[in-house]
Amino acid sequence: MPYPEQRGNKWRVRWNTGKKHPESGRWLYDSQGGFDSREDAIAYGLDRESDIRNQRYTSRRDGAIPMSEYCRTWQQTLDVGHLRRRNIESYIRLYIEPHWGGMAVADIRPSAYRAWELWLKDQPNIGDAYRNEILLVFSMMMDDAVDDGLRQASPVPKRKRRGRYVKKKKERKRNLRIEDVHQLACNALQYWGLPGYVFQFMMPFTGMRPAELYALRREYCHPAWPASDPLDDPNEEDREERHADDLERYGPGLMPAARVQWQHQREGGELRLFPPKYGSRRTIVLPAFLTELLEMLLASHEFEYVFPSINGGRLADANFTYSYWRKIADGVEERQKSEKGDGRTGSRRWLPGWTPVKSWAGKRMYLLRHGHKEWLDDDGHSRIAVETRMGHEVAGVEGLYANVTPSMEKRIAEALQRRWLEFVRTLPEGWEPPSSPSPLPVDLAEWMKLQVKAANALLG
Known part of the structure; x- marks a missing residue:
């Protein structure tokens, strides 16, 4: 009473x-x-x-907890990867706590939330994807506040029906042309040498993510893998059984492949190896031409990673987009050797200059991975084989019952090889590779002649 x-x-x-x-x-x-x-x-x-x-x-005493205090408490409950944690902490520090920190958790009203949402939308420095991430984190905090007994309901509407319909923006993409891929590889050859030439084929022909390519170690790559597999991932519980299966299925004389086991990410400013995104460890079979390029590349250096940087270090230590990709895709003018460097990159070496690849000027490199899936879909491969190769999980019963068979992988490798051979037949007779910043350890021109010969023999 x-x-x-x-x-x-x-x-x-x-x-x-x-x-x-x-x-x-x-x-x-x-x-x-x-x-x-x-x-x-x-x-x-x-x-x-x-x-x-x-x-x-909801007790007035409980609901009176200020948001500034709840923000600190809530972050301690997160069980996410280090990159996700860093992003969430950034959203809270920059946008959530400055706006809501002085209010009690129970005092946040739906109308105040809607006003804040519109304010975020009006900020020129906040894109749609970034804003949605901020709102998602705030929504998670309010749902947890309800579970903690600090509120009766979340101020965030579950199904937004108000306001004008705004069509979601979609990035415009062009079909991935192998001619463009090869031109990118030639540009990389002039800037980076043989590692760049091979690197530019990896994403469109394997679908690997950038951080996975940076961290691809030679013991996880053809021709050494799977015999050289160090089984050094303690979080992979079935690694012994998986390795036994790999020895029966992959390798020289069977199906040449690369193993996606690690990616490079920074934690606390230190570059470290982490499992690939979503824990998507996987094996990727390689088309024949790419296995030959990898064999030549790995025979030319002794670095622990497959793709050394221009100065022989780790690719992940560089700002790859600025220092490599933009120059490869957007082109550069001829540059003479500088005595003092160019003021930004410090590079003193001569560059011959090359034209941009028009359809890739200003585009992000990740679209090459999208293009890989486009090729696989165009060739009509099994959905489970395609998604597994991309590092995705197929949800529901289809993903539970499906399995990638050796014949599925073999068909993918053969289709990619055929796509390559159909292209090399279109190269002008006597094709010569562009100049490289360092002497090439192999004769690419002679190798390309053999590729053309193989194309003519197979395709007639």
């Missing part, structure tokens, strides 16, 4: 919250004042007691 009390010409009501003080063991009470009559105060108290019995009640 609530307890009404008269305060001057107004009434106040107190009610038992059903909770006890953790130290003294005494019952905890909430109160509300400002009622004009005793009956109104009692009715309000009875409603609150009904909420308590039906587990709809």
Whole structure:
């Protein structure tokens, strides 16, 4: 029963919250004042007691926790990867806590949330994807606040029906042309040498992610793998059984392949090896021409990673997009050797200059991975084989029952090889590779002649 009390010409009501003080063991009470009559105060108290019995009640004491405090507490409950944690902490530090930190968790209203959402939308430095991530994190915080008993309901609408319909922007993509892929490889050859030439074929012909390519170690790549597999991933519980299967299925004389086991990411400013995105460890069979290029490349150096940088170090230590990809795709003008460097990259070496690949000027390199899936779909391969190769999981019963067979992988490798051979037949007679910043350890021109010969023999 609530307890009404008269305060001057107004009434106040107190009610038992059903909770006890953790130290003294005494019952905890909430109160509300400002009622004009005793009956109104009692009715309000009875409603609150009904909420308590039906587990709809949020204590004023609990709901008064400031958002600044809840932000710190909530971050301690996250069980996510280090990159995701870093992003979430950034959203909270830059946008959530500065706006909501001074308010109590229970005082955030749906109308205030909608106003904040529109404010974020108006900020020129916040793109759609970034804004959606901020709102998603805030929505997660409010859902957890409900579970913690700090609110009765989240202020974030579950199904947004208000406002004008805005069509989701979709990045414009062109069909991936192998002619463009080869031109990118030739540009990389002039800038980076043989590692660049081979690197530019990897993403469109394997679908590997950039960070996976940076961290591809020679013991996980053809021709050494799978015999050289160090089995050094402690989080891969079935690695012994998997390795035994790999020895029967892959390798020189069977199906040449590369193993996606690690990716390079930074944690606390230190470059480290992490499992690939979504834990998508996988084996990727290689077309014949790419196995030959990898064999030549790995025979030309002794670095632990397949693709050394221009200065012989780790690719992940560089800003690859700026220092490599933009120059390869957008082209550069001829540059003479500089005595003091160019002021930004510090490079003093001569560059011959090359024209941009028009369809890739200004485009991000990741679209080459999209193009790989485009090729696989165009060739009509099994969906489970395609998605597994891309590092995706197929949901539902289809993913549960399906399995990638050796014949599926063999057909993918053969289709990619055929696509390559159909292209090399179109090269002008006597094709010569462009100049390289360092002497090539192999004769690419002679190798290409053999590729053309193989194409003519296979395709007639």
